[in-house]
Amino acid sequence: MHGETGPSQPPRSLRTDRMEALSDGVFGFAMTLLVVDIVVRPPGTPLHQMLRAWPSLVAYVLSFLTIGAAWMAHTALTDRFERTGSIFLRLNLLTLLVVVFLPFPTGLVADALRSHVGEREAVTLYGLTLLAIRVMGFALVVYARHENLYPRHGGDEELRRAQQSPLPVVIGYVVAILVGLAWPTVAVLMYFGITMVLVVPFRTVARVVFGHG
Amino acid sequence: MHGETGPSQPPRSLRTDRMEALSDGVFGFAMTLLVVDIVVRPPGTPLHQMLRAWPSLVAYVLSFLTIGAAWMAHTALTDRFERTGSIFLRLNLLTLLVVVFLPFPTGLVADALRSHVGEREAVTLYGLTLLAIRVMGFALVVYARHENLYPRHGGDEELRRAQQSPLPVVIGYVVAILVGLAWPTVAVLMYFGITMVLVVPFRTVARVVFGHG
Amino acid sequence: MHGETGPSQPPRSLRTDRMEALSDGVFGFAMTLLVVDIVVRPPGTPLHQMLRAWPSLVAYVLSFLTIGAAWMAHTALTDRFERTGSIFLRLNLLTLLVVVFLPFPTGLVADALRSHVGEREAVTLYGLTLLAIRVMGFALVVYARHENLYPRHGGDEELRRAQQSPLPVVIGYVVAILVGLAWPTVAVLMYFGITMVLVVPFRTVARVVFGHG
Amino acid sequence: MHGETGPSQPPRSLRTDRMEALSDGVFGFAMTLLVVDIVVRPPGTPLHQMLRAWPSLVAYVLSFLTIGAAWMAHTALTDRFERTGSIFLRLNLLTLLVVVFLPFPTGLVADALRSHVGEREAVTLYGLTLLAIRVMGFALVVYARHENLYPRHGGDEELRRAQQSPLPVVIGYVVAILVGLAWPTVAVLMYFGITMVLVVPFRTVARVVFGHG
Numbered sequence: 001m002h003g004e005t006g007p008s009q010p011p012r013s014l015r016t017d018r019m020e021a022l023s024d025g026v027f028g029f030a031m032t033l034l035v036v037d038i039v040v041r042p043p044g045t046p047l048h049q050m051l052r053a054w055p056s057l058v059a060y061v062l063s064f065l066t067i068g069a070a071w072m073a074h075t076a077l078t079d080r081f082e083r084t085g086s087i088f089l090r091l092n093l094l095t096l097l098v099v100v101f102l103p104f105p106t107g108l109v110a111d112a113l114r115s116h117v118g119e120r121e122a123v124t125l126y127g128l129t130l131l132a133i134r135v136m137g138f139a140l141v142v143y144a145r146h147e148n149l150y151p152r153h154g155g156d157e158e159l160r161r162a163q164q165s166p167l168p169v170v171i172g173y174v175v176a177i178l179v180g181l182a183w184p185t186v187a188v189l190m191y192f193g194i195t196m197v198l199v200v201p202f203r204t205v206a207r208v209v210f211g212h213g
Numbered sequence: 214m215h216g217e218t219g220p221s222q223p224p225r226s227l228r229t230d231r232m233e234a235l236s237d238g239v240f241g242f243a244m245t246l247l248v249v250d251i252v253v254r255p256p257g258t259p260l261h262q263m264l265r266a267w268p269s270l271v272a273y274v275l276s277f278l279t280i281g282a283a284w285m286a287h288t289a290l291t292d293r294f295e296r297t298g299s300i301f302l303r304l305n306l307l308t309l310l311v312v313v314f315l316p317f318p319t320g321l322v323a324d325a326l327r328s329h330v331g332e333r334e335a336v337t338l339y340g341l342t343l344l345a346i347r348v349m350g351f352a353l354v355v356y357a358r359h360e361n362l363y364p365r366h367g368g369d370e371e372l373r374r375a376q377q378s379p380l381p382v383v384i385g386y387v388v389a390i391l392v393g394l395a396w397p398t399v400a401v402l403m404y405f406g407i408t409m410v411l412v413v414p415f416r417t418v419a420r421v422v423f424g425h426g
Numbered sequence: 427m428h429g430e431t432g433p434s435q436p437p438r439s440l441r442t443d444r445m446e447a448l449s450d451g452v453f454g455f456a457m458t459l460l461v462v463d464i465v466v467r468p469p470g471t472p473l474h475q476m477l478r479a480w481p482s483l484v485a486y487v488l489s490f491l492t493i494g495a496a497w498m499a500h501t502a503l504t505d506r507f508e509r510t511g512s513i514f515l516r517l518n519l520l521t522l523l524v525v526v527f528l529p530f531p532t533g534l535v536a537d538a539l540r541s542h543v544g545e546r547e548a549v550t551l552y553g554l555t556l557l558a559i560r561v562m563g564f565a566l567v568v569y570a571r572h573e574n575l576y577p578r579h580g581g582d583e584e585l586r587r588a589q590q591s592p593l594p595v596v597i598g599y600v601v602a603i604l605v606g607l608a609w610p611t612v613a614v615l616m617y618f619g620i621t622m623v624l625v626v627p628f629r630t631v632a633r634v635v636f637g638h639g
Numbered sequence: 640m641h642g643e644t645g646p647s648q649p650p651r652s653l654r655t656d657r658m659e660a661l662s663d664g665v666f667g668f669a670m671t672l673l674v675v676d677i678v679v680r681p682p683g684t685p686l687h688q689m690l691r692a693w694p695s696l697v698a699y700v701l702s703f704l705t706i707g708a709a710w711m712a713h714t715a716l717t718d719r720f721e722r723t724g725s726i727f728l729r730l731n732l733l734t735l736l737v738v739v740f741l742p743f744p745t746g747l748v749a750d751a752l753r754s755h756v757g758e759r760e761a762v763t764l765y766g767l768t769l770l771a772i773r774v775m776g777f778a779l780v781v782y783a784r785h786e787n788l789y790p791r792h793g794g795d796e797e798l799r800r801a802q803q804s805p806l807p808v809v810i811g812y813v814v815a816i817l818v819g820l821a822w823p824t825v826a827v828l829m830y831f832g833i834t835m836v837l838v839v840p841f842r843t844v845a846r847v848v849f850g851h852g
Binding site: 233234237238240241242244245247248249251253258259260262263273274277278281284285288289291292371412413414417418 | 440441444445447448451452455456459462511512513515516519522523526527529530534538543544546547548551
Binding site for chain 4: 458
């Protein structure tokens with residue numbers, strides 16, 4: 001389980017379990033912190049206040065699923081690690097730094113969509129953060145592949161997803177960010193679409209629906 | 214421990230330990246976040262302010278135990294998993310999304326019971342969230358059973374509880390939600406009763422009290 | 427590692443690792459949440475504001491060490507578990523419920539010591555919570571011993587500490603709570619003394635200082 | 640995995656996994672809590688408000704990386720533990736106490752750099768906390784080495800980093816704290832430099848860049 005290395009690879013022998021434990025903690029806590037930003041505010045009847053909280057809800061679901069997708073890619077990647085190394089640990093910390101940052105622009109977007117003030121700025125910062133999460137996630141894959149941190153053969157569908165070229169998604173985010181400069185709400189819809197692409201396992205769903213195996 | 218699958222089931226081979234670690238983290242954080250919503254507020258003497266905080270306390274205990282019950286069912290279910298799969302991971306994320314949401318309506322209920330403003334709306338949203346947690350928990354059981362993620366034979370009492378038909382509890386929640394439209398406080402009492410049914414292991418208590426075996 | 431039970435003990439076969447993971451998460455998060463209550467407030471120069479924050483700091487250290495002591499007793503107890511059971515899981519949840527509650531009276535005490543309003547009420551609630559944590563911790567030990575959840579023979583010093591009669595500490599807390607009704611600050615000092623007794627391993631320190639063995 | 644000790648070392652036989660789990664949780668939460676302190680505030684256009692939030696961002700990145708460095712040293716140290724002991728557990732709790740405290744001075748620094756009030760006091764407290772984290776981390780190494788908690792032979796680069804004399808870093812912090820009494824902003828830059836030295840694995844980077852092995 002720990003990826004103890006033999007005597008032939010002395011400099012890269014750290015166990016992976018604590019890296020995974022820290023990452024699971026940070027991913028999970030970042031998900032949970034998102035709910036703190038959901039608030040109801042006067043004016044209006046209680047029901048109106050709740051209904052007017054929809055931007056908070058949209059931002060919550062969107063950010064939760066984005067972190068969830070990043071966690072799934074992270075899990076699929078390190079699932080097969082036999083060891084980890086100094087540089088991977090640090091790239092991992094940078095990834096977590098970006099993930100942990102997400103609740104901040106999430107709150108900005110929720111506030112901006114509600115108050116119609118600063119929507120463009122908030123949505124742009126939000127998009128840049130989503131983009132950074134995706135790019136850092138792929139940097140982990142590239143580095144791990146380059147350093148042979150996991151066996152090349154085999155690998156399940158989840159890992160194949162994590163290894164896919166991030167170019168389509170990156171282009172999608174860049175387009176959405178540019179669109180958001182003019183129409184912030186449209187950008188949010190585009191972020192939602194990209195998140196769905198990242199989260200929904202279309203191929204597996206098809207296999208389950210149309211027959212097992 | 215990891216549920217490595219043999220070569221005959223390539224597409225469903227992810228380890229279960231990180232799914233469990235993320236879930237434990239999220240359940241635990243959601244429980245802990247609840248305490249942030251307990252506040253004392255003027256007016257009144259310090260003692261009065263504390264005594265007037267009882268709705269916060271009731272909501273705290275109720276939500277804590279609900280999340281605890283969901284965690285116990287989750288543990289009993291994945292305890293026997295040999296592997297997990299792409300779709301289960303995503304159903305699990307959706308379950309966590311609903312669990313993490315609970316502190317928000319918990320805070321609304323506490324505020325509403327204290328201020329007597331918006332009780333009906335808050336209690337209804339709270340009930341719907343409790344219902345969603347129960348339904349998502351059962352969806353996990355149904356999917357896991359359908360996909361044979363755990364061995365059918367054996368299983369302890371905790372797993373039998375998790376596999377029980379959720380219909381009585383769902384009906385209970387629906388009735389409580391409807392009652393809450395007229396009498397919100399009564400609905401809270403009903404939620405409390407349902408939570409007790411979910412949490413207290415009557416059969417095991419009887420066995421311990423009346424003899425071991 | 428998981429405490430899989432043989433076929434002769436069917437009803438008590440849950441793994442202990444997730445119970446430990448949830449507990450570690452909740453203990454750790456409760457410790458971390460305490461820092462949220464440390465605040466500086468006008469009036470005064472920045473240095474004065476910081477110095478006037480000392481009640482927050484005292485309450486932070488006191489609560490952190492209390493949770494730490496509860497965590498150490500919990501670890502020492504479940505360290506030797508071969509399995510866990512339905513009722514222990516629920517007693518454990520109740521213990522966590524009390525632990526998670528601690529940041530609330532901690533914040534009350536810090537506010538009260540600063541503003542000199544409601545000190546008596548805050549310090550009393552704080553003491554009752556400390557007492558409840560200790561009592562719940564001992565209830566776990568008693569139940570585990572009664573149900574033979576861990577082997578009787580052996581056990582290290584940490585476990586012996588966890589198994590000690592809680593009576594002296596309980597009496598200490600009760601006396602401190604009563605004293606606090608008249609002199610709240612004295613009660614805080616007494617809580618500090620009791621926490622030191624719980625945390626400092628006098629016997630082990632003596633062994634390390636006076637020779638290994 | 641658990642570091643079960645043989646019958647010859649009865650008093651120091653606790654498993655290390657829960658100590659690691661609690662530590663990972665606390666390090667992770669402390670990292671995540673930092674983001675709560677990033678806020679935008681009037682006056683100004685939304686873009687101005689965001690740009691004026693740069694002290695929050697600097698403080699966030701700095702504290703995140705400091706905790707990350709402490710976590711890496713902690714991981715490298717306990718990675719090779721075969722057992723843990725009563726006193727190490729308590730030193731570990733004290734280390735966590737200081738780590739958890741960091742979000743408080745981080746928030747103070749961010750507020751002070753933004754408002755230009757109390758910069759000196761905030762930056763000094765921040766530096767003292769960074770220093771305390773480093774000193775506690777080294778105390779763990781010294782105690783573990785003294786008590787032979789891990790095998791002396793072998794050890795990877797990460798552990799060698801953790802075992803390095805902390806004197807240069809401690810001197811760096813002390814100088815930065817003294818400089819900060821006159822020029823707080825310069826001290827923040829110096830903290831940044833020290834953190835970079837702690838986080839960037841120059842030797843490993845050189846090895847990766849100039850050839851593997």
